Amino acid sequence: MIKNKKQKGSNAERELIHMLWNEGYAAIRAAGSGSCKYPVPDIIASNGARRIAIECKITKESSKHFYQEEINDLERFCKVFGAEGYIGIKFEKQDWFFFTIEDLRHTKGQNFSISESDSSIKGLTFRQLLGFF
Amino acid sequence: MIKNKKQKGSNAERELIHMLWNEGYAAIRAAGSGSCKYPVPDIIASNGARRIAIECKITKESSKHFYQEEINDLERFCKVFGAEGYIGIKFEKQDWFFFTIEDLRHTKGQNFSISESDSSIKGLTFRQLLGFF
Numbered sequence: 001m002i003k004n005k006k007q008k009g010s011n012a013e014r015e016l017i018h019m020l021w022n023e024g025y026a027a028i029r030a031a032g033s034g035s036c037k038y039p040v041p042d043i044i045a046s047n048g049a050r051r052i053a054i055e056c057k058i059t060k061e062s063s064k065h066f067y068q069e070e071i072n073d074l075e076r077f078c079k080v081f082g083a084e085g086y087i088g089i090k091f092e093k094q095d096w097f098f099f100t101i102e103d104l105r106h107t108k109g110q111n112f113s114i115s116e117s118d119s120s121i122k123g124l125t126f127r128q129l130l131g132f133f
Numbered sequence: 134m135i136k137n138k139k140q141k142g143s144n145a146e147r148e149l150i151h152m153l154w155n156e157g158y159a160a161i162r163a164a165g166s167g168s169c170k171y172p173v174p175d176i177i178a179s180n181g182a183r184r185i186a187i188e189c190k191i192t193k194e195s196s197k198h199f200y201q202e203e204i205n206d207l208e209r210f211c212k213v214f215g216a217e218g219y220i221g222i223k224f225e226k227q228d229w230f231f232f233t234i235e236d237l238r239h240t241k242g243q244n245f246s247i248s249e250s251d252s253s254i255k256g257l258t259f260r261q262l263l264g265f266f
Contacts, residue, residue, distance in 0.1 A: 026171075028171075031164040077159050
């Protein structure tokens with residue numbers, strides 16, 4: 001069960017890697033996310049001009065919980081690396097939605113959740129993430 | 134045996150990740166190197182100003198063989214990502230040495246080897262890689 005969940009997460013991340021390469025970004029999945037003393041986002045991508053670090057969340061539920069520590073780690077990584085940090089959320093049978101760290105900080109408390117309906121209203125689509133508004 | 138070899142490689146890469154963070158670079162190991170249709174270097178690091186992609190080689194032998202395809206993949210990744218590409222070589226009981234793609238292209242043929250003595254003479258040390266000459 002845990003393996004299946006992990007597998008689904010990896011597949012969804014691979015799909016995102018593919019979408020990024022298709023749009024001219026070199027994108028990689030990071031190893032050791034969650035088992036390392038340094039902050040590690042799930043995906044790092046760059047097209048030479050813009051660098052993006054994404055913490056990915058895939059869920060079958062209708063809302064997804066976040067811990068302040070995850071956001072702090074993403075922010076810490078991005079500050080040193082020189083990247084824009086995003087949380088990418090994929091609800092089942094939905095497309096990816098993206099939130100900036102600023103979005104999360106300004107609208108939510110310490111530990112918090114983002115719902116499926118929040119995402120489709122307030123989240124950026126993949127094309128919006130890449131600046132195709 | 135294969136697992137031990139892989140483990141030693143991973144440990145040496147983790148050591149390099151640690152050295153990079155210590156010098157102000159956010160560094161990550163990439164997942165799926167060698168099992169992905171897109172080019173994936175072993176390590177990506179950035180301090181906000183400089184981005185470095187490293188293909189790592191660890192060996193117990195006194196020389197290490199390279200394939201042109203590995204170098205081409207590193208170059209392709211770096212071109213899209215906007216990173217400097219390096220081959221990092223670690224011979225047993227030695228420190229890491231680094232070669233630029235240019236170094237390799239200008240001095241060697243298609244498939245080629247780098248020896249332990251070559252590395253200590255022509256390779257960059259870790260400090261030289263980061264510009265501490």
